[in-house]
Amino acid sequence: MSGIAAQSIWQQPTPKPVTRMNLRYIDWIWHVRDSVPLPEGQTTGEALDRLEPMLDQMDTTHERSEDTLTFHRKAPVPQDPLSVFEDGVLQIxxxxxxxxxxYHLVSKALLFCFLLPLLFVGFGQLTLYVGAYQKAAAEAKEKAGGDKKKKDEAKVLELNPIDKMLGAPAPEKPKKGEGEGRKPSATAAYVFAGIFAFLYVVGRFLEPWLVRRRFRARLADA
Incomplete structure (x- = not known):
């Protein structure tokens, strides 16, 4: 990211027609913007010198200008203090x-954790809809062939003369619901939706707090 691109990230977006939604109103979902005051007497160069080692990680590229650090990473590693964020701008x-x-940090992981619950809820609703549709179709088919089915059941339940003569017991009627298919359930989808929603809520509040604390510690480290 060039210095011009890094500087433009702080500029206010150009006014757009009211028919178009401004991305800035929703990008808080996966963007983190905040600020940390420098210790008294610390220069811009000293602050960047203390922050730059945080970006010396595997698969991370960064650039430094007079007052700005920008970074991009392909595959974050667990020990990386900024592992949740793929892109960012640090400016004094x-x-x-x-x-x-x-600082302005971008996390695709937070975005995925936000979208996955919606996806799983959609799967759950689709499962219930398909189940209701199949049930309605089966009931309609059963109603259309109701008379024939009753005749067939009567034949099955009625003993023939030979069985009667031999004293065979009458066949039992099938229990209600026996033979019916398993009812569709959206429980599993809702469970996964709840898990990812929990992960998003925790990550959205925990990660910004951790990043702010790490920046404070770096800037104050003698």
């Missing part, structure tokens, strides 16, 4: 309170 800015680290 002057504010009324002094120098501040502003």
């Amino acid at each position: 800015a002057e504010t009324a309170q002094g120098k501040t680290l502003r």
Whole structure:
């Protein structure tokens, strides 16, 4: 990412027609934006020197400009302190309170954890819909051939004269529901949806807190 591209990430988006949804209103789902004040007297160069080693990880590329670090990673490793985030911009800015680290991080993992519950809920609803459709079709077919089925059942339940003469017991009627197929269930889909929803909620609050704490520790580390 070039310095110009990194700088543009902080610019306000160009006003768009009201018919088009501004992505900024939903990208908080997988984007993290925050800031951390620099320790008093710390220069921009010193701050970047302390932050840059965090980006020296496998499959991570980063660029440094006068006041900005940008990074991109293909395959994060578990020991990476920023493993959840694939792209990011770390920029030292002057504010009324002094120098501040502003960062913008992007996580596809958070996006997937947000979308997967919706996908599993959709699968669950589709399962129930297909089951209801099949049940309605079976009932309609059963109703259409109801008279024939009753005649066939009567034949099966009625003993022939020879059996009667030999004293054979009358056949039992099949129990209600016997032979029916297993009813479709969306329980498994809802369970997976709940798991991923839980992971998203935990990750969305835990990861930003951990990142902020790590940046603070890096900047304050002597």
